Amino acid sequence: MAAAAAGLPAIAPDQARAQGEGPAAPAGTLTATNFSSGSPVIQITNQCVATTPANRARTILGVGEEVRLGLAGAPSGAYAWSASAGSVSDASGAATTFTAPSNAMTATLTLTLPGGQSLNRAFTVVEPSGVDHADLLSVYDFDTNESGAGMYCRVYVGPTNVSFYRVQLMEVATNAADITGYYADPMNAWDPPEDLKDFQANVWFQINADNSWQHNGKNDGTDYDQAWWSDDNPPWSPGGGLTWNYSARWKIGTGPTNKLPTGWSQQVSLQSDGTITIEKFGHSLTRDTNGVYTTNELIHLGQFQPGPQGGQH
Numbered sequence: 001m002a003a004a005a006a007g008l009p010a011i012a013p014d015q016a017r018a019q020g021e022g023p024a025a026p027a028g029t030l031t032a033t034n035f036s037s038g039s040p041v042i043q044i045t046n047q048c049v050a051t052t053p054a055n056r057a058r059t060i061l062g063v064g065e066e067v068r069l070g071l072a073g074a075p076s077g078a079y080a081w082s083a084s085a086g087s088v089s090d091a092s093g094a095a096t097t098f099t100a101p102s103n104a105m106t107a108t109l110t111l112t113l114p115g116g117q118s119l120n121r122a123f124t125v126v127e128p129s130g131v132d133h134a135d136l137l138s139v140y141d142f143d144t145n146e147s148g149a150g151m152y153c154r155v156y157v158g159p160t161n162v163s164f165y166r167v168q169l170m171e172v173a174t175n176a177a178d179i180t181g182y183y184a185d186p187m188n189a190w191d192p193p194e195d196l197k198d199f200q201a202n203v204w205f206q207i208n209a210d211n212s213w214q215h216n217g218k219n220d221g222t223d224y225d226q227a228w229w230s231d232d233n234p235p236w237s238p239g240g241g242l243t244w245n246y247s248a249r250w251k252i253g254t255g256p257t258n259k260l261p262t263g264w265s266q267q268v269s270l271q272s273d274g275t276i277t278i279e280k281f282g283h284s285l286t287r288d289t290n291g292v293y294t295t296n297e298l299i300h301l302g303q304f305q306p307g308p309q310g311g312q313h
Contacts, residue, residue, distance in 0.1 A: 043072035044111055044119055049097075050163035052210045060124045061100045062162035064252040067123070069109065070095035080112040086125075100125045102252045128167060128250050130262035132158030132211070134281035139293050140228050147236060147274035149287035150228025157211045165209040169260070172247045173201035181240025182232065182270050196242055204251075227280040229268045237272040 048056040049066040061067065071079065071094045081088045081096040085107040089097040098109050104127045111119045133156050140150030157164055176196035182188055183196065207213050213225070248260040269277040274289040277296075284296040 042075070042111075042113065042119070044121060045070050045072060046098075046121060048163070050165055050209045052163055053161055055161075058161070059122065060126065060162055062164045062167070063100060063102050063104070063125060063127050064166035065100045065125075065163055066166075067098045067100070068095070069098060069111075069121070071111075077114045079114065082110045082112070084108040084110075098123070102255050103127065103258075126159060126162055127258070128157050128164055128169070128207075128260060129159060130157070130260055131264055131281060132156045132160050134225065134283065136283045136285075136295065137224055139285060139287070140230075142230055142287070142291065144291050145274075145289050146230065147232045147234070147270070147276055147289055148228070148230025149276040149278045149285060149293070150226065150230070151278060151280075151283060151285055152224040152226060153281055153283060154212050155225045155281060157207055157213065160211055163209050164207045164211050166252050167207045167250050168204045168252070169207055169213055170204045170249045171201040172249060174244055174246060176242040176244055178241065178243040180242070181238050182236060183240045183242050185240075188233065201246070225281070227266050227278050227283075229276060229278060232270060232274070232276075234274060235272075236270055236274045239270045239272045241267065241269045243267045 046057060046059070046067050046069045048058060048061070049068060050056075069081070075094060077094075078092065079094060080092050081090065081098075083098060085105055086101040087099045088109070089099070098107075100123060101107055103125070105125050107123045107125055109121045109123065111121075113119070134153040135156075137152045137154055139152070140148065142148040142150075157167075157169065176183070179196065205213055244266045245263065246265065247263045249257050250260055251257045264281060266278070266280040269279075271277075275286060277284060277286040286294045286296060
């Protein structure tokens with residue numbers, strides 16, 4: 001006779017069947033029931049390791065996410081765990097940890113009961129899709145009469161209904177494009193496009209549990225993106241502009257490198273009086289040479305369209 005979870009009746013193996021979650025089943029459980037009475041026999045509980053998002057009983061996972069699974073009451077018996085993709089930490093016993101695969105798919109976790117019957121739990125695994133949104137945290141400080149502007153943004157990778165805490169991301173270094181005016185003049189010490197390349201990209205950084213990133217590459221909790229430009233010498237007439245169109249790559253540990261489906265852009269606009277405007281991730285801010293900043297939230301994040309594939313300045 002199959003061992004039963006604490007408080008649940010034991011029945012012969014040939015009387016057990018598996019059923020999915022129903023109205024009477026708690027969130028994050030699968031229940032084996034008695035054919036004749038419908039009473040529960042075995043319950044599987046699943047809980048995501050990541051505490052963000054708040055729904056830890058979810059079955060939609062980010063690549064590489066980990067889920068703890070167990071049997072209610074920790075019953076004894078020859079219980080076997082297996083996964084159609086990804087891995088389980090323990091192939092037998094009353095509990096295991098499932099690690100989602102590193103690519104998008106539906107992965108099925110199977111619990112085989114002592115009598116040979118099985119319970120299946122399907123998990124939908126998704127990959128990073130791009131930048132979901134960014135919060136403007138603070139601005140750069142420059143000397144008076146210096147032309148420059150910059151912002152620190154906390155950037156979140158989507159989709160945000162899963163956690164990508166095991167994912168690393170990298171902006172890919174790129175030359176500037178759409179170079180006009182001041183920046184196109186070699187007399188201003190720029191030799192486009194090589195001197196206008198983003199040399200701060202090409203650094204792998206970790207994604208946090210809430211899907212924000214640590215872009216400085218130190219992975220020490222300073223999880224912001226730095227979007228800035230300065231060091232333009234006067235005279236600034238006639239003004240000018242340039243754009244970096246970034247692509248990005250992601251990976252898990254030493255696994256394969258994958259291309260993020262969507263990229264983003266950073267734009268720099270220079271006025272003839274040295275005023276600089278920076279735009280990135282739906283945020284726009286302007287600083288004049290007196291050090292006065294104006295934030296111009298003219299691009300609604302929900303309508304923000306990432307630029308072509310591309311890194312960061």
